[in-house]
Amino acid sequence: xxxxAVSGSTRTASTNTALLKACAAITPPPDMIHVxxxxxRLPIFSPDLExxxxxxxxxxxxxxxxxxxxVIICSPxxxxxxxxGLKNAIDWLVSREEIANKPIALLHGSHRGDDMxxxxxxxxxxxxxxxxxxxxxxxxxxxxxAEDIQAFMHExxxxxxLQGFIDAFRQHILA
Ligand SMILES: Cc1cc2nc3c(=O)[nH]c(=O)nc-3n(C[C@H](O)[C@H](O)[C@H](O)COP(=O)(O)O)c2cc1C
Numbered sequence: 001x002x003x004x005a006v007s008g009s010t011r012t013a014s015t016n017t018a019l020l021k022a023c024a025a026i027t028p029p030p031d032m033i034h035v036x037x038x039x040x041r042l043p044i045f046s047p048d049l050e051x052x053x054x055x056x057x058x059x060x061x062x063x064x065x066x067x068x069x070x071v072i073i074c075s076p077x078x079x080x081x082x083x084x085g086l087k088n089a090i091d092w093l094v095s096r097e098e099i100a101n102k103p104i105a106l107l108h109g110s111h112r113g114d115d116m117x118x119x120x121x122x123x124x125x126x127x128x129x130x131x132x133x134x135x136x137x138x139x140x141x142x143x144x145x146a147e148d149i150q151a152f153m154h155e156x157x158x159x160x161x162l163q164g165f166i167d168a169f170r171q172h173i174l175a
Contacts, residue, residue, distance in 0.1 A: 001170050003033045004068035008075025008086035010040040016074045018146035019109045019139060022153040023072075023162055031166055033072065036064060045091040061089065062098045070103040070173050073124075077116035082123065090123055099127050103173045105135040107165065110142040132172050137165040 005024065007017040017035065024033035041057045049055060065071060075086050082090075093099040104124050108117060124131040139158060141149045152158055 001031050001069045001166075001173060002067065003031070003070050003072050003166075003169075004064050005033050005035045005072045005074065006039065006086070006089065007035065008039075008073065008083045010085050013146070014076075015141050015144055015149065016076055016109045018144075018149040019107065019141050019153070020072070020074050021146070022150045023107065025150065026153055026159055026162065027166060031170070034064070034068075036061070039085050039089055042085070042089055042092060045088050047095075050095065058092050062093070062096060065093070065098045065102060068102070070105065070169055072105055072107055072169075073120070074107040074109055075113075075116060075120065076110065077113035080115040082116055082120050086120075087123070090127060094127055101130050102128050103130040103132065103169065104128050105132050105165070105169050105172070108136070108138040109140070111138075111140045112142070130172075132169075135165065135168045135172055137161055 005020040007014055007020050009016045020033065020035045024035055027033050038057060038061065042061060043049065043055050043057065075083060106117065106120065121133050141152060144152065153162065
């Protein structure tokens with residue numbers, strides 16, 4: 001399976017991005033996680049820029065989504081809500097075909113952030129009929145460094161939880 005992983009944070013030292021990269025590093029082939037890195041390059045969504053005027057960064061993002069068997073999202077909570085950059089990316093997808101049947105599942109990198117998770121869940125249910133709110137795994141990596149997160153995800157218990165998440169997502173995609 002090829003998964004596209006999208007972090008809701010564009011921060012250089014993002015724990016969410018580091019968690020996704022650590023997951024990518026320990027996912028055994030043939031499964032593969034590609035971590036999307038251009039969220040900050042997506043212009044602010046406007047319906048005026050859809051169709052022929054769709055910006056190239058958005059087309060590249062949509063192409064990556066269309067090639068992926070499933071999308072994994074891992075996001076911080078900003079002011080009890082979805083960070084603007086992530087919501088902007090989702091807004092670009094709403095009236096396009098790539099997202100409508102795309103399997104989507106969430107990873108989470110904090111013991112907090114439940115308001116954001118609830119809101120993101122509602123948004124994803126709306127844009128994709130293949131979003132699963134039962135395939136979910138939480139790793140509390142808040143405030144850790146990327147190196148710490150790599151080591152944390154190599155711990156057998158965390159590695160096993162990630163493999164369980166990937167297995168469940170694979171079953172959902174194949175169902
Ligand atoms: C603008 C802003 C608003 C935030 N609001 C919340 C919040 O409402 N709830 C929460 O649990 N954390 C909040 N945080 C903390 C972030 O969720 C936390 O620092 C997280 O690790 C950031 O993710 P990152 O490391 O991937 O950038 C906020 C952080 C920022 C920068």
